[in-house]
Amino acid sequence: MEILYYDILTLEVGIITLGAKSLSPAQFLVLGYIIVISIGTLLLSLPIATVNQQGLSLIDSLFTATSATAVTGLIVVNTSTYFTFFGQMVILLLIQIGGLGFMTTSTLFALLLGKKINLSERRILQEELNHFDLAGLIRLVRYVTLLTLGIEFIGAVLLFFKLIYKYPVPQAIFYSIFHSISAFCNAGFDLFGNSLANFTSDFYVNMVITSLFIIGGIGFAVIADLYRYRKFERFSLNTKLVLVTTITLILLGTVVIFILEYSNPATLKNLSLKGKLLGAYFQGVTPRTAGFNSIATGKMRSASLFFTIILMFIGASPGSTGGGLKTTTAGTLIAVVANLVRGEDEVILFKRNLARDIVYKALAVTIISLGWVIFITMILTITETANFLQVFFEAVSAYGTVGLSTGITGSLSTIGKIIIVLTMFLGRVGPLTMATAIGEKEQKGKIKYPEEKVLIG
Amino acid sequence: MEILYYDILTLEVGIITLGAKSLSPAQFLVLGYIIVISIGTLLLSLPIATVNQQGLSLIDSLFTATSATAVTGLIVVNTSTYFTFFGQMVILLLIQIGGLGFMTTSTLFALLLGKKINLSERRILQEELNHFDLAGLIRLVRYVTLLTLGIEFIGAVLLFFKLIYKYPVPQAIFYSIFHSISAFCNAGFDLFGNSLANFTSDFYVNMVITSLFIIGGIGFAVIADLYRYRKFERFSLNTKLVLVTTITLILLGTVVIFILEYSNPATLKNLSLKGKLLGAYFQGVTPRTAGFNSIATGKMRSASLFFTIILMFIGASPGSTGGGLKTTTAGTLIAVVANLVRGEDEVILFKRNLARDIVYKALAVTIISLGWVIFITMILTITETANFLQVFFEAVSAYGTVGLSTGITGSLSTIGKIIIVLTMFLGRVGPLTMATAIGEKEQKGKIKYPEEKVLIG
Ligand SMILES: [K+]
Ligand SMILES: [K+]
Structure with a gap:
């Protein structure tokens, strides 16, 4: 699993190095997400991803990979019964990348590999993190990552105290981690099969889950x-x-x-x-x-x-x-x-x-x-x-x-x-990122036009 | 019928003289429309207004009067079969007042009576006509009225050439006038009982009616x-x-x-x-x-x-x-x-x-x-x-x-x-007029606040 994570992220770093020079930050981000979703689609269509060992159809893989990366949570097959542990891990990984953001994840990995982050890469980060200026972006990436992992860890521990009474220990651990990440990333994927319908009146679970996604x-x-x-x-x-x-x-x-x-x-x-x-x-x-x-x-x-x-x-x-x-x-x-x-x-x-x-x-x-x-x-x-x-x-x-x-x-x-x-x-x-990625920024000389009004309402 | 028209409009002029001093233009317009609709509601609930000689219920009268004055055309009873000629004339009058605008109609009548239009009245006109400045408002009222009546007349003549083949002359005249006014004022009221469903493929009627309401x-x-x-x-x-x-x-x-x-x-x-x-x-x-x-x-x-x-x-x-x-x-x-x-x-x-x-x-x-x-x-x-x-x-x-x-x-x-x-x-x-009528315009001293941004999208 770590190798998988490493592969995706090395690829990302490679793409950044290649692409950052010729593409605008917005175009770069769009391309980045397309690549992550493509890899996710491929992995989910592998036989080892599904319980029936046939893999998902292309359209359903694409749908699930996009839903996970876009932290949406719309599903065409039941996440808990249709996917193997491998498939569920792929989904969880996509959720984490999508939740942190493609560029944040990539930067983080580049930092871990000891790589320097250059100006064009910082511009992409700025677009993704919706930050006002270029200064302090790397500090922000570190802070965002630590905060995310820290809160997800606390969430998982709190959920574990509840789920341990319902499931065997390994499953309770996995479920706690999965739902803590899914909640904090506002992904909405669940392994209970019916979202949180079993916990409607459960004050503790309600509070933990809603606190995670509100934060x-x-x-x-x-x-x-x-x-x-x-x-x-x-x-x-x-x-x-x-x-x-x-x-x-x-x-x-x-x-x-x-x-x-x-x-x-x-x-x-x-x-x-x-x-x-x-x-x-x-x-x-x-x-x-x-x-x-x-x-x-x-x-x-x-x-x-x-x-x-x-x-x-x-x-x-x-x-x-x-x-x-x-x-x-x-x-x-x-x-x-x-x-x-x-x-x-x-x-x-x-x-x-x-x-x-x-x-x-x-x-x-x-x-x-x-x-x-x-x-x-x-x-x-x-x-x-x-x-x-x-x-x-x-x-x-x-x-x-x-x-x-x-x-x-x-x-x-x-x-x-x-x-x-x-x-x-x-x-x-x-x-806005999408519009900026598509719309070409013509840099004509600025012409000052006279002001005029129209009638409204 | 003329006396009726005269009554409503004299009342309007009276209200303007009374109200223009203490109310804001927006508040005044709101009040004006309320009064027109109230009179319309009263008239439509009279026994002479309906074919069954019982008058409309209060809620249905209110609905019809509002729909006509607001030139909407939503109906709770069939305009052609439920109302007498008197009732239909009340509706037509409300449509014309609503289409021209309450204040334009009132000003017009004041002008016909030889009355001077003062500054507060001009302010109300400006609000209603959605005009940029106070100059030329009276000329605008004259122009708007002549244009409206002129186009409605041409529309009625054009419709008459078609309707004469379907109805006896008096009815054809009345129907031509009614539908020309209703179309030009974008009112949507009809006396055919099924709007223009009988004329779906009729090029002539389609062109006359759509030209009227587009203009x-x-x-x-x-x-x-x-x-x-x-x-x-x-x-x-x-x-x-x-x-x-x-x-x-x-x-x-x-x-x-x-x-x-x-x-x-x-x-x-x-x-x-x-x-x-x-x-x-x-x-x-x-x-x-x-x-x-x-x-x-x-x-x-x-x-x-x-x-x-x-x-x-x-x-x-x-x-x-x-x-x-x-x-x-x-x-x-x-x-x-x-x-x-x-x-x-x-x-x-x-x-x-x-x-x-x-x-x-x-x-x-x-x-x-x-x-x-x-x-x-x-x-x-x-x-x-x-x-x-x-x-x-x-x-x-x-x-x-x-x-x-x-x-x-x-x-x-x-x-x-x-x-x-x-x-x-x-x-x-x-x-906007409604919001301005309700919201009180506090005139505190202008404070200059420093500019700051928020994150969007
Ligand atoms: K979601
Ligand atoms: K209408």
């Missing part, structure tokens, strides 16, 4: 700020915005799901009050973008599904293991509206002036994301037999790399699977 | 520019953007509906090629926001319904008789994305620099609109028995003041009707 989804920069400054006033604007939006979304998610599903016999109705609260809490936080579920997603009311779609679309915080539009993007949009209604002509947030290019970026991310999700939903309503809401849900879940599903993933058509694969990929790489 | 929906400022300058390069940025987005949406709408519905036996399949093209064209342009339909909306495929939802949400052009987000808003958003992908840090459009406050306004309108539509769709999925897509369609249709429906309007619950009434109202008044 993983809040972003490394925010964790650093929290650790370093401890007081809200001293945090960066980014950290303040992430904390306020994340807490708001958690509370809103829990309350709305609790109200909407309270009387639904297929989800919360037959649970105790404690079970109802835990179930609502879990289903309210998992769209940010863990993808585990503790109640049957497909049996929720239409209103809850639609509400979950919105939460999934917003997703996690930037520079984290989660996907989606990002909490800061949503926060920025709301801030623009609030300031405009108050008659402000600038965007003031926590006594800071939000830069114009940030607002434009937030707007662009939102429009590209909306456009893509609408486009593929239209196609899927034609290629799939499932109803509109199920298809819409699946599309947003893939784009936000969430992994929740109403249960239609396994019966998607081949075209449907390919669309979802592309969408998970786009969701992981991010619309 | 009505393109905005008075654009028509003036077209008339005055004739050459694209000389148009204002607003006119250029309206023309490009409108033409793009018409082409896109026609092509997509043609492809999606080509093989659908419930809509286009059994028509000749000419019928298919006309049907697709009509259904592709009616979301901008006419609300007539020539094929059965409710029988279109899910993909077409979803696509129509997007078109309805975008809607017509600003300063027109149509509703929705507006073509310029959508165009601005796309321009921001295109410029960002090209690596520009400013928004360049037709060699003009789009002002920052316009982009922020576009963003705010979009977010408020999305927020409202999502919110009411969630509520409607609980209160109504119709499926998600039908309910979503109805919500967006009401917000965009479009008036298309999958056929669920008549069987909405009372709560559902109230929500749709509020939504049509909000859609007509416009989210």
Whole structure:
């Protein structure tokens, strides 16, 4: 297994050395993920990867490898019964690479091999880590890695105390590690076969798993700020915005799901009050973008599904293991509206002036994301037999790399699977990186055009 | 009938004189529409308004009056069979007031009465007409009125040449006037009982009706520019953007509906090629926001319904008789994305620099609109028995003041009707005017805050 890990990463380092000179950072990242997914697809299609010793079909291997690398968690076959230990390890490895980020993993390995990281490589890291400047990137890689492994270790130990009562020791150890990594990386893959449906009313497991994915989804920069400054006033604007939006979304998610599903016999109705609260809490936080579920997603009311779609679309915080539009993007949009209604002509947030290019970026991310999700939903309503809401849900879940599903993933058509694969990929790489990778940056001389207005609304 | 018109408008003038001093322009407009709708509700609930001589129930009167004033066209009872001539005239009057705009109608009447229009009244006009400055407003009112009546007259004459072969002369005259006004004002009300389903393959009627609502929906400022300058390069940025987005949406709408519905036996399949093209064209342009339909909306495929939802949400052009987000808003958003992908840090459009406050306004309108539509769709999925897509369609249709429906309007619950009434109202008044009317403009001393960034996407 170590040799496998070594092989993939040496290859990565080789590619970086080759490619970093001619490709833009964004193009490089896109290529990197394509290579990781290709290797994953190959490995999962090997006979030793599946219990039936026939390997997965190409499309299902591609789907699973993409879902793992994009830390999404949508599955076409049952991870626990279909894959061998080898297959499950490949998935876990892809999750860890995807969760840390392709370039972070590569840099880490280059560092371990004693290699120097040059400027072009730092530019790629900067694009991947969504960092403001080029300074301190290597320190950031070390910090991100140590933090990830440390939290995953603690998570595994905490899960082990629970799983030891259900499984033999070796299995309990593997399960603890697998689900801790899967939770922290917001991957949503599970080996229980039914996600966390066995633990709906289990306070301990609920808390460990949700803590892991909330911490993983809040972003490394925010964790650093929290650790370093401890007081809200001293945090960066980014950290303040992430904390306020994340807490708001958690509370809103829990309350709305609790109200909407309270009387639904297929989800919360037959649970105790404690079970109802835990179930609502879990289903309210998992769209940010863990993808585990503790109640049957497909049996929720239409209103809850639609509400979950919105939460999934917003997703996690930037520079984290989660996907989606990002909490800061949503926060920025709301801030623009609030300031405009108050008659402000600038965007003031926590006594800071939000830069114009940030607002434009937030707007662009939102429009590209909306456009893509609408486009593929239209196609899927034609290629799939499932109803509109199920298809819409699946599309947003893939784009936000969430992994929740109403249960239609396994019966998607081949075209449907390919669309979802592309969408998970786009969701992981991010619309802006993707757009920058495709759009050529023409460097014409700057022309100053006169300002003019148009009528709005 | 003239006395009725006179009564409503004298009342309006009285209110303006009273209210203009203490209310903000936005608050004043909101109040104005509430009063017009209240009078309409009262009149439609009178026994003489309905054929059964019992008048409409309060909720259905409110619904119909709001739908007419907000030029939406969603109906709970059949306009042609349920209402008397009196009832239909009340509806037509509300459509005309709503189409021209409450303040434009009031100003017009004040002018006819020889009254002077003071500064506070001009401010309200400016808010309603979405005009950049206070100069030339009265000339604009005269121009808007003459243009509207002129085009409606031509439309009625053209329709008369067709309808004379189907109906006795008095009825043909009334029907010609009614449908010309309803089309130009993008109201979508009809007296045929099944909208334009009898005319699916009728080239003449298709062209007259769509020309009326496209001209009505393109905005008075654009028509003036077209008339005055004739050459694209000389148009204002607003006119250029309206023309490009409108033409793009018409082409896109026609092509997509043609492809999606080509093989659908419930809509286009059994028509000749000419019928298919006309049907697709009509259904592709009616979301901008006419609300007539020539094929059965409710029988279109899910993909077409979803696509129509997007078109309805975008809607017509600003300063027109149509509703929705507006073509310029959508165009601005796309321009921001295109410029960002090209690596520009400013928004360049037709060699003009789009002002920052316009982009922020576009963003705010979009977010408020999305927020409202999502919110009411969630509520409607609980209160109504119709499926998600039908309910979503109805919500967006009401917000965009479009008036298309999958056929669920008549069987909405009372709560559902109230929500749709509020939504049509909000859609007509416009989210920004509404937000400004509610939000109090605190005029604190301007504090300059330092600029800071957040991570996006
Ligand atoms: K996930
Ligand atoms: K309409």
